[in-house]
Amino acid sequence: DISNDQSKFVTRMVKELENSVITGMFLVVMSLFMFFGLKNSLLISTAIPLSMFVGFVALSALGITLNMVVLFSMVLVLGILVDDAIVVIENTYRHQQEYGESPTVAAKKAAGEVFVPVLTSTVTTLSAFLPLAFWPGIVGDFMKYFPFTLIIMLTASLFVAYVISPVQAAQWINYKRDILKAKENLEHPHWYKKYNPFTILYHEVDEVVFPWLQREYVQTLKWTLKRRGLTMGASFGVLVLIMILFGLFNKGVDFFPNTQPTQISASIEMPAGTSLDVTNSVAEILEDRLKDIPGRKDVEFIATSVGTSDDPFDFGGQGTSNKGRIAINFFEKKLRSQSTFTTLEEVRNMTGGIAGAELRVAKQQMGPPVGSPVSVEISGEDYGELEKLSKMVREKIRDVKGLVDLKDDYNTGRPEVEIRIDRERAGIYYTSTGQIASTVRAAIAGVDASKYRVGEDQYNIRVRLKEGQRTSPTDLENLHITFMNRRGQLLSIPLTSVADVKRTTAVSDIRRKDQKRVITVSGDVEGRVQSEVIKDVTSRIAELDFPAGYAVKLTGSQEEQQKAAEFLSNAFIITLLLVFLIMVMEFNSLKVPFVILISVILSLIGVMLGLVVTGTPASVIMTGVGVVALAGIVVRNGIVLLDFVKHRLNEGGETLHEALLDAGRIRLRPVVLTAAAAVLGVLPLATGFDFDWREFHFVIGAESAEFWRPLAVTIIFGLTFSTFLTLVIVPTVFSLMDEWSTKISGFFGRFKTVKNGGESR
Structure with a gap:
C-alpha cells in the first residue's frame, strides 16, 4: 500500500484553483452582460480563452507546467485580460452610437483612438510584475511563476485587443440594426424575451441603474472640482487615519499565510547511542496515545519510521537509531469534524511525560x-560556552506565548568508552601503545586473519571476541594484552594494569557558519502570528548579556522574511519609477504621472482597511506582492481617463472643467467594468466560496483559498478604493495641479518680462 500519496493533495489543490478560474470567468461574463448585453459581453469575454491559449503556448515553450502558482496567476489575471477588449469594444459601440459611423469605420477609428492609452496602460501593468521576475533566493524560485504567467497572459491580451477585438466589433456590433431589433421586440415582444430574467436584468441596469450612477457621479465630481483643496486634504487625512487604525487593530504579520495543515509529524529524538528497540518502544507508546485523541477520526493514516531522521546533518537520516518520525495524514477538509489546528494541539499535548x-x-x-518560524543563532569559538548560552536563551524565551516545540541543535555527545594508556606503566612491561591499541582493536572490531575462496568469489575471515565478551566496559577491563617483550619473553597482562578504562561522551558533530561555531535555538509558532512572537523573543533576548566574541542573530524564516520585505520594497519603488517613466513618455508631462501616482499611494487606504475589516493578518509575501501588483493595475484606468481628457482639450471647444466632467461620464462604464471584472475574478479565493464545476455543487471554505486569501483581499479592497480614486480624486487633483502649474508659469513669465524690460532700459 502507498503510505503517503502527495498526488491526492496536489490534485485537490489544482482542482480547487481550476474551479476558481471557471467561477471567476463566469462572474466576469455576468458583470459584462449587465452593462453590455449578451452579444457584446460574449465578444469581450472571448479575450479570456484566446489570451490563455496564447499564454499556454508560451508557457509550454518555456517549460513551465501548470502548478498552483501558475493557476492562481490565471485566477488573478482573469479580470485584467478583458480590460483592453472592454475599452476597444465599448469605444466602437460609442462611435456607432454618437457619430453614426458604419461598423467597419467605427472599429478602425475606435481602435486607433485608444491605441496609445491601451498600450501604455498594459505596459504600466507589466512594469509592476517585471521586477518580481528577478526575485532572488528560495522564495523567488517559488514565486517566479507568478510574474512570468502574468506578463505572458497580459501581452497576449494586448494582441487580442488590437487584432481580434476590432474584427469582432466590425463583424457583430451594429448599433442601428440592434436599435431596430430592440424597437421591434418592444412593439411585438416574444414571451420568452419579455419574461427572461436576464433580459429584464440587462435592461434594468442599462436603462435605470447606470444612468442613475452617471448622474450621481457627475454631481459628485462637480462638487469635488469646486472644493479641490478640501478633497485632496481629506484624502490624505483618511490615509493617515487608516494607517493609525491599521497600527492599532491589525492582526500582525506572517511570512506566508498560516493555513490548516493536511499533514503533521511528530519527531522523536532519544539520547545519542540509544538502541533501535528503545526508540521503537517510544514510537509505539505515541501510536497508542494517538488512538485516544478526539481528532483521531479525521486522520486518514499514521505512518511510523524508526531509525531515520529528516535532519540534513544526519547524512541522509539512515543509521540514526536514536531518532524516529510519526507522520499523521488527514482526510480532505470537507470530511473533517474539526480544524486540524485543534488536532495539532491535541497531538502536542499528548507527547509529554516520556522520560x-x-x-x-x-x-x-x-x-x-x-x-523554523523562530530561529535564534548563537555563534562563537568555545563550544562549551555556546552550550551554556543556548541553555540561557532557551530558559529566557521558553514561556513566550505562542512559542512551542523549543529546542536547540547542540549534540550532547555519543556515549563511548575511553581507554587512556599510562605510558610509564606500559614502559615497565616493555610494551608500546601500538601493541595495546592493536589488541583492543582486534578484540572489538576484529582482524582479517585469512581469506576464503569459493570459485571466483573471495571472502575475508575476520577474527574477534565472542559477542558476549565485548558488550560492556567490564569486558574491556578483563581483556589481557599478550605480547613478546624486548627480552623475548611472552607476557599476558590485564589491560587495566597499563591503562584506565572509563565511560564518557564526545560531541559527534560541530556546526559552523562563516567559520564560527554555531548553536541554533529554534521553535514553532501556534496560536499567534509570527511577528508578535518574534517581537517578544527579540525583546527578551535583548535583556541578556553575552560575553565578548559571542553573537546572537535571528535566522530561519525571519531572515528570509526580512530579505523578502526588502526586495518587495525595492520592487515597489522600481515599479513606481517605471510607471512614472512610461507615463512621462506618453503625456510628455510631469503633471499627469504625478497625479496618477498619487492615486497609487492613496490605494493603500483600501489595502489596510481590507486587512482590518476581514481580520486577515498581513502576509509579507502575499500582501507585498499584492501591493506591488496593485501599483501597476491602479494606473490603467487613470491613464485611459486622462488620455481622453487630453484628446478633448486638443479637439478644442471645451474648458478643462468641462473636459474632465465629459471624460469621467464617458469613461465611467469601462472604468467600473474593468475594476469589477478584476475584483470578481479573485472573489472566490478571498471568500472561499466557490462552485465545483465537475460535481456541480457549491464549495464553502476551499483549502487553497486560505493560502491565497491575503493577496486576494489586497487586490479586491485596493482596486475597489482605487476605482473611486480614479473617477473622483484623479480629475480633482489634476484640475488643482493644472491651476498650480498655470500660476507658477505665470509668475515666472512675469518675472522674465520684468527682467527683459529692465535690460532694455
Missing part, C-alpha cells in the same frame, strides 16, 4: 522551505 525522549510536533508548511 529521556525529546519530541517535537511540526505541521506541513505551505510554500518553500524557509526554516
Whole structure:
C-alpha cells in the first residue's frame, strides 16, 4: 500500500484553483452582460480563452507546467485580460452610437483612438510584475511563476485587443440594426424575451441603474472640482487615519499565510547511542496515545519510521537509531469534524511525560522551505560556552506565548568508552601503545586473519571476541594484552594494569557558519502570528548579556522574511519609477504621472482597511506582492481617463472643467467594468466560496483559498478604493495641479518680462 500519496493533495489543490478560474470567468461574463448585453459581453469575454491559449503556448515553450502558482496567476489575471477588449469594444459601440459611423469605420477609428492609452496602460501593468521576475533566493524560485504567467497572459491580451477585438466589433456590433431589433421586440415582444430574467436584468441596469450612477457621479465630481483643496486634504487625512487604525487593530504579520495543515509529524529524538528497540518502544507508546485523541477520526493514516531522521546533518537520516518520525495524514477538509489546528494541539499535548525522549510536533508548511518560524543563532569559538548560552536563551524565551516545540541543535555527545594508556606503566612491561591499541582493536572490531575462496568469489575471515565478551566496559577491563617483550619473553597482562578504562561522551558533530561555531535555538509558532512572537523573543533576548566574541542573530524564516520585505520594497519603488517613466513618455508631462501616482499611494487606504475589516493578518509575501501588483493595475484606468481628457482639450471647444466632467461620464462604464471584472475574478479565493464545476455543487471554505486569501483581499479592497480614486480624486487633483502649474508659469513669465524690460532700459 502507498503510505503517503502527495498526488491526492496536489490534485485537490489544482482542482480547487481550476474551479476558481471557471467561477471567476463566469462572474466576469455576468458583470459584462449587465452593462453590455449578451452579444457584446460574449465578444469581450472571448479575450479570456484566446489570451490563455496564447499564454499556454508560451508557457509550454518555456517549460513551465501548470502548478498552483501558475493557476492562481490565471485566477488573478482573469479580470485584467478583458480590460483592453472592454475599452476597444465599448469605444466602437460609442462611435456607432454618437457619430453614426458604419461598423467597419467605427472599429478602425475606435481602435486607433485608444491605441496609445491601451498600450501604455498594459505596459504600466507589466512594469509592476517585471521586477518580481528577478526575485532572488528560495522564495523567488517559488514565486517566479507568478510574474512570468502574468506578463505572458497580459501581452497576449494586448494582441487580442488590437487584432481580434476590432474584427469582432466590425463583424457583430451594429448599433442601428440592434436599435431596430430592440424597437421591434418592444412593439411585438416574444414571451420568452419579455419574461427572461436576464433580459429584464440587462435592461434594468442599462436603462435605470447606470444612468442613475452617471448622474450621481457627475454631481459628485462637480462638487469635488469646486472644493479641490478640501478633497485632496481629506484624502490624505483618511490615509493617515487608516494607517493609525491599521497600527492599532491589525492582526500582525506572517511570512506566508498560516493555513490548516493536511499533514503533521511528530519527531522523536532519544539520547545519542540509544538502541533501535528503545526508540521503537517510544514510537509505539505515541501510536497508542494517538488512538485516544478526539481528532483521531479525521486522520486518514499514521505512518511510523524508526531509525531515520529528516535532519540534513544526519547524512541522509539512515543509521540514526536514536531518532524516529510519526507522520499523521488527514482526510480532505470537507470530511473533517474539526480544524486540524485543534488536532495539532491535541497531538502536542499528548507527547509529554516520556522520560529521556525529546519530541517535537511540526505541521506541513505551505510554500518553500524557509526554516523554523523562530530561529535564534548563537555563534562563537568555545563550544562549551555556546552550550551554556543556548541553555540561557532557551530558559529566557521558553514561556513566550505562542512559542512551542523549543529546542536547540547542540549534540550532547555519543556515549563511548575511553581507554587512556599510562605510558610509564606500559614502559615497565616493555610494551608500546601500538601493541595495546592493536589488541583492543582486534578484540572489538576484529582482524582479517585469512581469506576464503569459493570459485571466483573471495571472502575475508575476520577474527574477534565472542559477542558476549565485548558488550560492556567490564569486558574491556578483563581483556589481557599478550605480547613478546624486548627480552623475548611472552607476557599476558590485564589491560587495566597499563591503562584506565572509563565511560564518557564526545560531541559527534560541530556546526559552523562563516567559520564560527554555531548553536541554533529554534521553535514553532501556534496560536499567534509570527511577528508578535518574534517581537517578544527579540525583546527578551535583548535583556541578556553575552560575553565578548559571542553573537546572537535571528535566522530561519525571519531572515528570509526580512530579505523578502526588502526586495518587495525595492520592487515597489522600481515599479513606481517605471510607471512614472512610461507615463512621462506618453503625456510628455510631469503633471499627469504625478497625479496618477498619487492615486497609487492613496490605494493603500483600501489595502489596510481590507486587512482590518476581514481580520486577515498581513502576509509579507502575499500582501507585498499584492501591493506591488496593485501599483501597476491602479494606473490603467487613470491613464485611459486622462488620455481622453487630453484628446478633448486638443479637439478644442471645451474648458478643462468641462473636459474632465465629459471624460469621467464617458469613461465611467469601462472604468467600473474593468475594476469589477478584476475584483470578481479573485472573489472566490478571498471568500472561499466557490462552485465545483465537475460535481456541480457549491464549495464553502476551499483549502487553497486560505493560502491565497491575503493577496486576494489586497487586490479586491485596493482596486475597489482605487476605482473611486480614479473617477473622483484623479480629475480633482489634476484640475488643482493644472491651476498650480498655470500660476507658477505665470509668475515666472512675469518675472522674465520684468527682467527683459529692465535690460532694455
